[in-house]
Amino acid sequence: MKHQEKIFALVDINNCYVSCERFFNPKLNDVPVIVLSNNDGCAVARSNEAKAMGIKMGVPLFQIKDVVQKNNVQVLSSNYAIYAEMSRRFHSILAGYVAPHEQEIYSIDECFLDLTSFKNNYDLVEYCQGMRERIQQWIGLPVSIGIGRSKTEAKIANHMAKKGKRFNGVCDLANMNPKHREYFWSLVEVGEVWGVGRKQNKKLNDMGINTVLDLAKSNPPIMGKLFTVCMQRTVLELQGVSCMPIDDQPKPKQQIVASRSFGEKITELDDLKEAMSKYVQDAVKRLRSEKLLCGVITAFVQSNPFDASVPYYSKTQVYKFAEPVDCVLDLVDVTYGLLDKIYKPGIKYKKCGVFLSELIEKSSHIPDLLSDHEVRSLNENLMQAYEDIQAKHGKAKISVGPCYFKHRKWSMSRDMLSKNYFSKNGLIKVK
DNA sequence: TCTGGGGTCCTAGGACCC
DNA sequence: TCTGGGGTCCTAGGACCC
Numbered sequence: 370m371k372h373q374e375k376i377f378a379l380v381d382i383n384n385c386y387v388s389c390e391r392f393f394n395p396k397l398n399d400v401p402v403i404v405l406s407n408n409d410g411c412a413v414a415r416s417n418e419a420k421a422m423g424i425k426m427g428v429p430l431f432q433i434k435d436v437v438q439k440n441n442v443q444v445l446s447s448n449y450a451i452y453a454e455m456s457r458r459f460h461s462i463l464a465g466y467v468a469p470h471e472q473e474i475y476s477i478d479e480c481f482l483d484l485t486s487f488k489n490n491y492d493l494v495e496y497c498q499g500m501r502e503r504i505q506q507w508i509g510l511p512v513s514i515g516i517g518r519s520k521t522e523a524k525i526a527n528h529m530a531k532k533g534k535r536f537n538g539v540c541d542l543a544n545m546n547p548k549h550r551e552y553f554w555s556l557v558e559v560g561e562v563w564g565v566g567r568k569q570n571k572k573l574n575d576m577g578i579n580t581v582l583d584l585a586k587s588n589p590p591i592m593g594k595l596f597t598v599c600m601q602r603t604v605l606e607l608q609g610v611s612c613m614p615i616d617d618q619p620k621p622k623q624q625i626v627a628s629r630s631f632g633e634k635i636t637e638l639d640d641l642k643e644a645m646s647k648y649v650q651d652a653v654k655r656l657r658s659e660k661l662l663c664g665v666i667t668a669f670v671q672s673n674p675f676d677a678s679v680p681y682y683s684k685t686q687v688y689k690f691a692e693p694v695d696c697v698l699d700l701v702d703v704t705y706g707l708l709d710k711i712y713k714p715g716i717k718y719k720k721c722g723v724f725l726s727e728l729i730e731k732s733s734h735i736p737d738l739l740s741d742h743e744v745r746s747l748n749e750n751l752m753q754a755y756e757d758i759q760a761k762h763g764k765a766k767i768s769v770g771p772c773y774f775k776h777r778k779w780s781m782s783r784d785m786l787s788k789n790y791f792s793k794n795g796l797i798k799v800k
Numbered sequence: 801t802c803t804g805g806g807g808t809c810c811t812a813g814g815a816c817c818c
Numbered sequence: 819t820c821t822g823g824g825g826t827c828c829t830a831g832g833a834c835c836c
Contacts, residue, residue: 385836406804413804413836429803447804476836566834597810599834626806675803722805781804 375611376516376543378482378497379523380463380504382456383511383531385478386414389455390445392509393790401442405430408630408781409446446783452477454791458508466500473615481520483615488543497539516541520613521606524563525581529553554582564603569596581607621730622659627652628722631779634673638712641670641721644779645708646701647772648722650764653697656725657752662693662734664727666700668707673719684711692740693729696748697755700725701769 382388386404391397401418405411411427412419422436430437430444437444456477463480464472473481484493497514504512515526522542530540542550559578560570576595578584585607593601602612627648635641645668656663669685686707694700704723736745758767765773790797 408802408804410803427804431802434802479836564834568833597833599810620808622807624807628805630804673803720804 374485374518374543374609376484376488376493376518377520377523377611377615378484378493379475379515379517379520379527380480380482380497380500381513381515381527381531382459382478383513384414384416385456385510386447386452387416387419388510389452390448390787391416392455393451394787397443401440402445403437403442404445404447405785406447407783408632409784410630413447444785446786448787448789450789450791451787455508455510459504459510459512462504462507463500470617471615473617481523481615484516493544494539494541497541498537501538512538514539516543518543518609519606519611521563521603522609525554525557525561525607528557528561551582554585555580557581559584562603562607564599569600572596621661622728623726624728625652625655625663625725626722627655628669628720629779629781630720631718632782633778634717634719635779636715636717638708638714640778641708641712641718642705643770643772643777645704645721645723646768646770649701649704650697650769650772652723652725653695653700656728657695657756660731661728662695662731663690663700663725664693664729665689665725666703666707667724667726668704668711668721669723670708670711670716670718670721672716676717679717682713682716684713686711689727692737693727693734695731696752697769698748698751 387397387402390402390404397416399418400416401422401424402416403412403419403424404414406413406427409430411429412424412433413427415424415426419442422440422442424433424436424442436442459478460472460474460480463482467482467484471483471486473483475481484491484496487493487496493516497516501512501514504510513527513530515523515528515530516539517523517526526540526542529542530536530538533540545553557580558570559565559573559580560567562581562584565573565584573579573584578587584604587604589601589604589608592604605612629644629648631644635644665687667685667687669683672679672682674681674683688703688707690699690703700723708721736742755767763773771777
């Protein structure tokens with residue numbers, strides 16, 4: 370029986386955005402650092418020093434002004450160009466350790482590996498320590514690795530690897546003496562379990578389930594009845610039964626969202642249109658890079674939900690295309706029409722955006738016999754030219770509307786942005 | 801003054817059908 | 819006056835993830 374047991378590892382970059390910034394600017398080492406969300410709104414990444422000062426994940430910057438000033442915390446705007454490139458390198462190093470079907474790129478800073486085929490011939494802890502060293506040496510990023518009999522257990526192991534100094538960055542729960550495992554799990558709050566969010570945490574606590582150990586000892590079918598099938602799977606996974614295989618080929622996207630809060634509130638329809646044209650172009654870029662067509666587009670506008678002095682205004686409008694499209698002109702045109710319907714004068718808008726949904730693969734789409742073939746082919750040529758020019762000369766050279774010009778009213782604020790250390794060809798710039 | 805953005809999955813409930 | 823039961827599909831909203 371034992372030989373059928375699966376083994377998973379979860380490799381996770383410690384304080385990802387902070388670590389990326391530190392790699393390029395070593396002055397940030399050993400001092401408290403936080404990285405902000407878009408518009409410099411909330412702290413979304415914190416160095417260990419910043420965490421130790423009690424700065425919580427997702428807290429708005431204005432609420433921690435005092436602690437930031439008093440401790441001279443280094444504050445940075447987020448620089449996604451850098452994080453995306455570092456992430457690509459991280460995942461490609463890990464790809465060198467396993468077969469393609471054994472790697473799941475879970476997020477920008479997390480990767481699941483199926484190590485089942487290694488467990489009989491390798492000391493897995495040693496093997497994973499090798500990965501840590503290589504990632505540190507090659508791209509300068511610190512990582513933690515958790516090993517478990519299921520993905521959920523690997524997640525918990527990763528959490529323990531981060532918290533417990535004794536593990537030296539690699540925690541193996543699969544090979545741990547069950548008594549020791551139970552001891553550790555009695556110390557970890559149930560809210561740390563993958564899939565247990567705020568609501569379920571509270572419900573579990575009300576039932577007397579407070580630690581990971583409590584949850585692991587619960588009865589899967591009963592928990593499935595009281596919660597959902599996901600909870601049932603989670604409990605099984607904690608009991609060492611793997612229910613979630615490695616997903617090495619993620620399903621094609623089901624929706625694409627492009628939206629932003631504005632740097633300052635805007636009221637004019639023309640400004641909204643300008644911002645919206647940018648989000649549509651961002652969305653179309655992703656749509657086409659995945660070789661998809663869009664069947665439905667939804668536009669939305671919102672005022673500031675935190676402003677209690679005026680009623681919250683939020684409106685959406687949907688449009689379904691007779692024939693799915695990927696031409697930026699069609700999509701911007703329709704979006705302007707939707708915006709006319711949801712725009713109300715006198716509102717201070719804080720955010721707007723679009724959803725593209727009912728996405729289908731371009732290659733599998735058979736165009737309607739009655740649709741205009743010539744127009745479609747002209748549109749495709751136009752899109753090709755538009756993309757070529759943007760790639761060669763930058764986005765501002767050709768676009769729908771002036772949205773790529775600098776310093777628009779609605780542009781987001783990023784006052785503490787680090788440099789872009791990568792050149793266009795992906796190499797690191799040398800000063 | 802100041803509160804991110806991009807996703808997925810599940811469930812409940814209504815409409816409709818036989 | 820009687821007013822079942824089972825099935826499917828769709829949608830809105832909730833919960834969760836990073």
